[in-house]
Amino acid sequence: MKIIDGKETAKAIKKEIALEVGKMIDNDETGPHLAAVLVGDDPASQTYVGAKEKACKEVGMVSSLYKFPQDVTEKEILDIVDYLNSDEEIDGFIVQLPLPEHIDENKVLERINPAKDVDGFHPMNFGRMALNLPAYLPATPYGIIQLLERYKIETKGKNCVVLGRSHIVGSPISILLSRKASPGDATVTVCHSRTKNLKKIASQADILIVAMGQPEFVTAEMVKKGAVVIDVGIHRVPSDETKSGFRLIGDVKYDEVVGKASFITPVPGGVGPMTIVSLLQNTLKAHKKEIYP
Numbered sequence: 001m002k003i004i005d006g007k008e009t010a011k012a013i014k015k016e017i018a019l020e021v022g023k024m025i026d027n028d029e030t031g032p033h034l035a036a037v038l039v040g041d042d043p044a045s046q047t048y049v050g051a052k053e054k055a056c057k058e059v060g061m062v063s064s065l066y067k068f069p070q071d072v073t074e075k076e077i078l079d080i081v082d083y084l085n086s087d088e089e090i091d092g093f094i095v096q097l098p099l100p101e102h103i104d105e106n107k108v109l110e111r112i113n114p115a116k117d118v119d120g121f122h123p124m125n126f127g128r129m130a131l132n133l134p135a136y137l138p139a140t141p142y143g144i145i146q147l148l149e150r151y152k153i154e155t156k157g158k159n160c161v162v163l164g165r166s167h168i169v170g171s172p173i174s175i176l177l178s179r180k181a182s183p184g185d186a187t188v189t190v191c192h193s194r195t196k197n198l199k200k201i202a203s204q205a206d207i208l209i210v211a212m213g214q215p216e217f218v219t220a221e222m223v224k225k226g227a228v229v230i231d232v233g234i235h236r237v238p239s240d241e242t243k244s245g246f247r248l249i250g251d252v253k254y255d256e257v258v259g260k261a262s263f264i265t266p267v268p269g270g271v272g273p274m275t276i277v278s279l280l281q282n283t284l285k286a287h288k289k290e291i292y293p
Contacts, residue, residue, distance in 0.1 A: 001258060004147050004230075004265045010273035013146070014059050017280055021060040032287035033062040034118065034279070035084055035093035039077065039103070040070035045096045048276075052094075055276045061283060064090070074103045078111055085113040092118030092136075092286040094279070097168075115292035118282035121167070125291075129172065132179050134291045136282045141173040143274025144209065144230055148183045153207070153228055153263060160186040161202050163218070163251070164211035169232050173209055210251040220256040228263040232271050 021031050034056055036049050049065065056063035066080055077095070084093045093116055099105050109117075114124040120138040128135035137145070148155060160177050164170035170190060177186040186207065191198050202208055202222040210218050211232035223229060233251030241247070250267030258264055265271055285291055 001261055002151075002263050004151055004263050004270060006143070006147060006265060006270045006273045009147060009150055010143075010277040012150075013277045013281070014055065017061075017277075017284055018059040020284065025060060030089075031060055031062060032092075032283045033064065033090050034283040035064040035066065035090045037066045037068070037077065037080055037084075037093065037095045039068045039072055039096070039099055042098070045098075049096055051276050052279060055280055059280060061280065070100055072100075072103075074107070077103055077108055081108060081111045085111075085116060090116065092116045092283045094119045115289075116286060118279060118286055120172075120282065126167075126172070130175050132181060136285065136291060137176070137278070138168060138172045139275045139278040139282070140169050140232060140271060141176055142278040142281070143271055144173055144232070145176055145183050146278070147230070147265070147271070147274060148207075148228075151263060153183070155183040155207065156185040158186045158206040159204060160188045160207040160209065161205035162188060162190045162209045162211070163192075163198070163202060164213065164232070165190050165192045166211065166213075169211040170209075173211075177207075212251050214251055215249055216251070216253040218252040218257060220253070220260055223257050223260045225260050226262045227260065229257055229261045229265070230271065231265050231267050234267055234272060 025031055036052060038045060038049050053063045084090055095108055097105060109121045110123060112122055114122045117125050118136055120136040125135045129137055155177060162170050162174045174188045174190045177184055178188040189201060191201055199222050203224055205224060205227055207228045208223060209230045213233060215235040229252060231250035231252040235249050236246045237249055238245060239247040248268045
């Protein structure tokens with residue numbers, strides 16, 4: 001069994017990004033600029049945006065934050081999206097989800113200029129990804145793909161099962177792994193809350209990607225001996241063993257599954273750090289105009 005260390009992998013990629021950004025600055029070029037729009041006081045969203053700002057600083061990128069109260073109007077958010085679309089100094093930006101119920105997320109995401117959509121959520125980027133054309137890939141699936149690649153985990157011809165069908169993780173990673181690419185060329189099954197015999201299907205996977213959003217959903221009986229297990233979930237649960245009074249767990253019952261897997265991502269320190277670094281990579285691509293010349 002080998003632990004897939006997302007923290008160390010992300011650190012290595014950050015060094016690669018910092019080197020490239022450093023060369024730009026040494027040549028008196030403007031470095032990449034990533035902006036974020038944050039609405040309300042959701043702790044998880046604040047943590048993510050804070051980590052993004054810290055990561056930008058580490059690699060020499062400029063980071064901007066546009067913060068709004070929970071009762072901001074939909075028009076105000078659409079106006080700031082329009083402003084960021086037209087600001088030539090900003091290479092890419094994200095609108096942190098979830099948004100309050102009175103704001104139409106789809107309307108906001110579709111308003112973003114695809115060339116600045118470094119989250120990869122715009123229909124144009126999602127469609128380009130599905131067609132295997134150059135696109136900004138959604139950050140978490142992009143991070144998973146890079147972990148598989150850097151750990152030299154073979155996907156070609158493998159039976160891959162994805163638990164979860166969200167537009168953020170499950171759906172895009174299923175597309176990426178089934179594309180004619182490397183990593184890719186896998187036979188992919190997507191399971192969800194309505195899937196019959198889900199446990200049996202999961203137990204046949206060579207590669208099991210778990211993004212159900214349910215704490216410790218996957219147990220040892222659902223994992224084939226020697227399978228690769230990628231745990232996307234992250235949940236905060238009470239704990240008497242930590243100073244903070246809580247600990248983080250994933251969608252996989254790690255202590256049970258670790259003995260059966262050939263490779264496994266821990267929580268924390270697995271997929272999570274790769275999400276931030278993938279966003280930085282997309283921003284670098286936006287600055288270099290690699291996707292939309």
